[in-house]
Structures are given as C-alpha cells and as structure tokens.
Amino acid sequence: MxxxxxxxxxxxxxxxxxxxxxxxxxxxxxxxxxxxxxxxxxxxxxxxxxxxxxxxxxxxxxxxxxxxxxxxxxxxxxxxxxxxxxxxxxxxxxxxxxxxxxxxxxxxxxxxxxxxxxxxxxxxxxxxVRPEILSLLLQLRFLTLAGLAPGLDTCGGCGAALVEVRAGRIRFDYGRSHILCGTCSPLAKVSAMAPGTVKTLCWLQRRKYQGAGRMQFSGDAAREGLFFLESFLSFHMGRDFRSLKFLRSVRSSGTLAAQxxxxxxxxxxx
The missing domain is CATH 2.40.50.140 (Nucleic acid-binding proteins)
Known part of the structure; x- marks a missing residue:
C-alpha cells in the first residue's frame, strides 16, 4: 500500500x-x-x-x-x-x-x-511524548506551513532581537503577529508571556520534531504556550473551535461526562 x-x-x-x-x-x-x-x-x-x-x-x-x-x-x-x-x-x-x-x-x-x-x-x-508538547509542535509547524507563523524572535516594531527585549513579561501583538518590546507595545490585542516560554517556543519553531520529546518543559510554560497558540490560531482563523472548549474542559477538570x-x-x- x-x-x-x-x-x-x-x-x-x-x-x-x-x-x-x-x-x-x-x-x-x-x-x-x-x-x-x-x-x-x-x-x-x-x-x-x-x-x-x-x-x-x-x-x-x-x-x-x-x-x-x-x-x-x-x-x-x-x-x-x-x-x-x-x-x-x-x-x-x-x-x-x-x-x-x-x-x-x-x-x-x-x-x-x-x-x-x-x-x-x-x-x-x-x-x-507529553500530549501538550505534541500540540505545541503541531500548531507551530502548521502555522509555519500555512504562512501564519508568529514572529517570536524579534520585535515587530523596531526589529530588536528577543535577547534585547528587556521586560518581566514579553508582550505579543496578535494583529502584527509579533512580540513587542516595551517601547513599541501598542494599544492593540496584546498577550504577555514569560521570557522562558517565548524562548522555548522559538526553539520548537525551528524544529519539525527531532529532539522535542527530550526537552524539559515546566507545567506553567506548557500551559502558557498552549493558551497563546490556541488563542493565536482562533484569532487569525476567525473561529472559536468547538473541540478546543472540550479540550480545555478536560485539561482543567481531568474528567468529563461520558456523553x-x-x-x-x-x-x-x-
């Protein structure tokens, strides 16, 4: 076959x-x-x-x-x-x-x-491999193949590299699809992530799959990365995915009614 x-x-x-x-x-x-x-x-x-x-x-x-x-x-x-x-x-x-x-x-x-x-x-x-890591990988790789990859390594305003962005939490502009430094942060739909989460997403973004299963991911970073990518996909596709509501319910409660x-x-x- x-x-x-x-x-x-x-x-x-x-x-x-x-x-x-x-x-x-x-x-x-x-x-x-x-x-x-x-x-x-x-x-x-x-x-x-x-x-x-x-x-x-x-x-x-x-x-x-x-x-x-x-x-x-x-x-x-x-x-x-x-x-x-x-x-x-x-x-x-x-x-x-x-x-x-x-x-x-x-x-x-x-x-x-x-x-x-x-x-x-x-x-x-x-x-x-942990399901959340697989989901991070799939979403990042799919966004790249679809031409919708988020810009996570440079500021979408001034072009400053991620290592130069000095902030307690790194902001992301959904409209520009880029991280932003404190100077460039606009009054727009913005989310914020810990620097470690952004760096890990950058690392995953450069890989198809190899080595991801061995990467150590804290629970907080995984949750933050998942919430960001799921929200980013919904924003750019203009759709609230029904299955995402189910998934989030399962992740938060651990169990769900059989029906x-x-x-x-x-x-x-x-």
Missing part, C-alpha cells in the same frame, strides 16, 4: 438511518468527503474501520449523476485506538483535526501538512 493513497478520518457524520458521511484528509487529494452506504447496518463491510483519527486506504466510486463519492471498500492501515479511549488524547486529536478540517480546501493536496498530522497522531497514540464523547459526531437527515 503506497503512502500517497492513505487518508485520515477527520470527521464522522451519521446520515439518514444507515449511512455515514466521512471527511477524509487524503495525502494525495487533500480534504475530501465520501459517503459510506449502509455503514451502520452492515457490520461486516466496514466494521471498526471508519473510526475517527484512523488512517485508512479508501476505495471510492463517483456516481454517474454526480454528487459525493461512494466508499466501496476500505483497508485499515492505522487504527490509533488509544486516541479514542482517553479523554486527553481524544481532545487533542479532535482539536488538531478540526483546525485542519476548517483550513484545508476541498481537493487541494497538502502532503507536508498530512505528514505532520499523521506523525503527531502516531506519537499521541504511542504516548511517549461528551459524542461531540465530533452529529446526525443529518437524508
């Missing part, structure tokens, strides 16, 4: 009485939607192979009259079952998929972004 034909299940919607509509992130075709006819009626045909966050090889046919492609068969490549059995892992995986599902264009291949998501889902499933598991799935009438 070639990697080019693989796809990640980003969204799962029940349609009518028996069908399921899937939003897939294909490495070769980008974001695509397909319908699995009778997927909830026939347990033998697609049993356990259409789960959220799974990596699969879909075989689809295009109806002659047009419309959404029909999923005929599927080979399951990576089930990543741990992502659906743990609230924290599920929350991070759902958040990442919602970001990309919103940003991706239908039918436009983004192989680097695909490889990023599959790598982070695999690492999240294995569990050797919350259904949040990525909704039902449509045929």
């Amino acid at each position: 070639t990697p080019e034909k693989s796809a990640i299940v980003m969204r799962h919607v029940e349609y009518g009485d028996y069908d399921v509509i899937l939003t897939l992130f294909s490495r070769s075709k980008g974001k695509i939607s397909v319908i699995a006819k009778n997927a909830r009626k026939s347990r033998r045909r697609f049993s356990g192979r259409l789960e959220l966050f799974s990596v699969l090889h879909p075989d689809c046919s295009q109806p002659k009259a047009g419309g959404i492609p029909v999923l005929r068969e599927v080979d399951l490549l990576e089930p990543f079952e741990n992502l659906r059995s743990d609230f924290i892992r599920m929350g991070y995986a759902a958040y990442w998929c919602e970001i990309l599902c919103f940003w991706l264009e239908e039918g436009a291949a983004q192989p680097e972004v695909y490889d990023l998501l599959e790598t982070m889902l695999r690492e999240l499933h294995i569990g050797k 919350t598991l259904s949040f990525p799935v909704r039902r449509l009438k045929a």
Whole structure:
C-alpha cells in the first residue's frame, strides 16, 4: 500500500438511518468527503474501520449523476485506538483535526501538512511524548506551513532581537503577529508571556520534531504556550473551535461526562 493513497478520518457524520458521511484528509487529494452506504447496518463491510483519527486506504466510486463519492471498500492501515479511549488524547486529536478540517480546501493536496498530522497522531497514540508538547509542535509547524507563523524572535516594531527585549513579561501583538518590546507595545490585542516560554517556543519553531520529546518543559510554560497558540490560531482563523472548549474542559477538570464523547459526531437527515 503506497503512502500517497492513505487518508485520515477527520470527521464522522451519521446520515439518514444507515449511512455515514466521512471527511477524509487524503495525502494525495487533500480534504475530501465520501459517503459510506449502509455503514451502520452492515457490520461486516466496514466494521471498526471508519473510526475517527484512523488512517485508512479508501476505495471510492463517483456516481454517474454526480454528487459525493461512494466508499466501496476500505483497508485499515492505522487504527490509533488509544486516541479514542482517553479523554486527553481524544481532545487533542479532535482539536488538531478540526483546525485542519476548517483550513484545508476541498481537493487541494497538502502532503507536508498530512505528514505532520499523521506523525503527531502516531506519537499521541504511542504516548511517549507529553500530549501538550505534541500540540505545541503541531500548531507551530502548521502555522509555519500555512504562512501564519508568529514572529517570536524579534520585535515587530523596531526589529530588536528577543535577547534585547528587556521586560518581566514579553508582550505579543496578535494583529502584527509579533512580540513587542516595551517601547513599541501598542494599544492593540496584546498577550504577555514569560521570557522562558517565548524562548522555548522559538526553539520548537525551528524544529519539525527531532529532539522535542527530550526537552524539559515546566507545567506553567506548557500551559502558557498552549493558551497563546490556541488563542493565536482562533484569532487569525476567525473561529472559536468547538473541540478546543472540550479540550480545555478536560485539561482543567481531568474528567468529563461520558456523553461528551459524542461531540465530533452529529446526525443529518437524508
């Protein structure tokens, strides 16, 4: 099976009485939607192979009259079952998929972004690297690939290097997408971070993944970095991500009612 034909299940919607509509992130075709006819009626045909966050090889046919492609068969490549059995892992995986599902264009291949998501889902499933570190990495790398990377190494006003910015906390202007020194700080949407958090984000920003799992990250720095990147993404994409509310609830409480598991799935009438 070639990697080019693989796809990640980003969204799962029940349609009518028996069908399921899937939003897939294909490495070769980008974001695509397909319908699995009778997927909830026939347990033998697609049993356990259409789960959220799974990596699969879909075989689809295009109806002659047009419309959404029909999923005929599927080979399951990576089930990543741990992502659906743990609230924290599920929350991070759902958040990442919602970001990309919103940003991706239908039918436009983004192989680097695909490889990023599959790598982070695999690492999240294995569990050797802390989920918050993986989320920092994914968001920073995605922002770079999307041309939205925040400027964390120089002041957006005067160009002063990070090491020259003298402040108890370093301010960040969401509008300019840059850190600011005390002199240049405008009356704008500004957040503030500890210098150590900004330096660590800079370090992560220069790496795809290598060595990040060995990096020591304090709890406060991880929380501050996550809050910044999640807010930065929402600001620039003009969207409050539903899965982010779920994730933040899980992070703050540690547990959540079982029915919350259904949040990525909704039902449509045929």
